[in-house]
Amino acid sequence: MSRILMRIYRKILLVFAILICTTSLFVMAGLLSSSNISFFKFKVNGDIGAEVFLRIIGYENPLIGHALTGANMDFPIFSTGFQLLTNVEMKDIRSLIRSELPGFMAFDSNFIIAEDGVDFTDIPVESAPPMDVLLQERNMAAKELKELNNGKVYSGSSPSEKAVFIYHTHSWESYLPLLGMEGAENENEAVDGKTNITVVGELLGQELEKRGVGASVDKTNIGLMLDEKGWLTPRSYEISRSLVQKAMAGNQKLNYFIDLHRDSVRKDSTTTVINNQPYARIVLVIGEENKNFQKNLQFANELHKILNKQYPGISKGVLPKKGVGVDGIYNQDLNPNSLVVEVGGVDNNMKELKNTVEALAEAISQIYWKAEEVNG
Structure with a gap:
């Protein structure tokens, strides 16, 4: 257990270090491009790695960039880059420990339709007895x-x-x-x-x-x-x-x-x-x-x-x-x-x-x- 806690502690330190560095970087970038702040947000769908790759190509090919704007999911560059670097999703605390605790991956699903008060702790868990x-x-x-x-x-x-x-x-x-x-x-x-x-x-x-x-x-x-x-x-x-x-x-x-x-x-x-x-x-x-x-x-x-x-x-x-x-x-x-x-x-x-x-x-x-x- 102490080894797991140490790994989680190191991951937290890494998160804070990257957070400080990237915050400074994007503050500077925001000042430089304040005339077109929409640059930092797009509408895309699907796998994050693939979306980032296509978005980069889209900067050079307007046809690809235009095709990506019709989706229905927010794509902020800051949080996406943060996730790619740390494998931690800023809106999901589970991502901080999912790879450290055995069996925790069972809670990686999310309700697509949910009643008020229902969250990932209500996800059904399957058990396999002897x-x-x-x-x-x-x-x-x-x-x-x-x-x-x-x-x-x-x-x-x-x-x-x-x-x-x-x-x-x-x-x-x-x-x-x-x-x-x-x-x-x-x-x-x-x-x-x-x-x-x-x-x-x-x-x-x-x-x-x-x-x-x-x-x-x-x-x-x-x-x-x-x-x-x-x-x-x-x-x-x-x-x-x-x-x-x-x-x-x-x-x-x-x-x-x-x-x-x-x-x-x-x-x-x-x-x-x-x-x-x-x-x-x-x-x-x-x-x-x-x-x-x-x-x-x-x-x-x-x-x-x-x-x-x-x-x-x-x-x-x-x-x-x-x-x-x-x-x-x-x-x-x-x-x-x-x-x-x-x-x-x-x-x-x-x-x-x-x-x-x-x-x-x-x-x-x-x-x-x-x-x-x-x-x-």
Whole structure:
């Protein structure tokens, strides 16, 4: 730890030294070019290194310079040069320590759409427990099982056509209260091969069918399949991809694909109260490296707006993910109406989950019926 602190200390000293030097330099440059202060700010998009290179060429070739002005992102030379020299982003304190702390890169994503008060500390975190832990099978705690069975059982007929496919890439993800471990300090204990996120998937399917939307719920034990193949948990998306492809081949009417997960952050971040009722909060995740990203984003944004209009604050927002350590595609290249939905966190109980599932089903059904009206 002392070695890490020393490296961070040295980086801070470097930051201050460069800050002093570059401030003096740009003050002088500002005085010399005060007649055209817009020189120091441009509108550009994309990777910083590439943008700087193109901008320099643009000074010599007016055509390139003109083409770069149509983008929608501020490009101040001072902060950009500072970032290139130090690898520190002036508006993001995470950049000061992201390379020094193991595992910190998991927080490098940012919500593209976020509710007030939501920041990078609310970013869902995926954990991978040992295989022998996630394969254990336990019964649901009596109190939570009673809550699960509390209420009217849907006795209506199921729609013959299935439009929504619900699955669980990390099927082992569970909730501490469901396992009789409410308040446990170690969030990684919230895993099980039997009592897990698939319970939420079943509930969502039932709630959708109450609203006339046919749903197919896949409860494959992904952990068991990984174990049989001798694969590690990062390859779970390969298995779930085959499940989605098989479902698509067997039913061309499927047009919505929901991969349910649960977050690893704790209760204060994953729980809210709406109209005196407790809810598990939702995060909508889209893979930024898939070809359907823009269409996925449109679907996620619409779902987010409907949810928060009817249940203010239930959706934290829409989170795009890419880069090292994440899948970046999440099978969403297979269909534009695909999402990873993080439903609550390790501390949420059955009451909170049931309330949220009803809200989610209502929002999805509204999107479905709106599309049906347009198509027919």
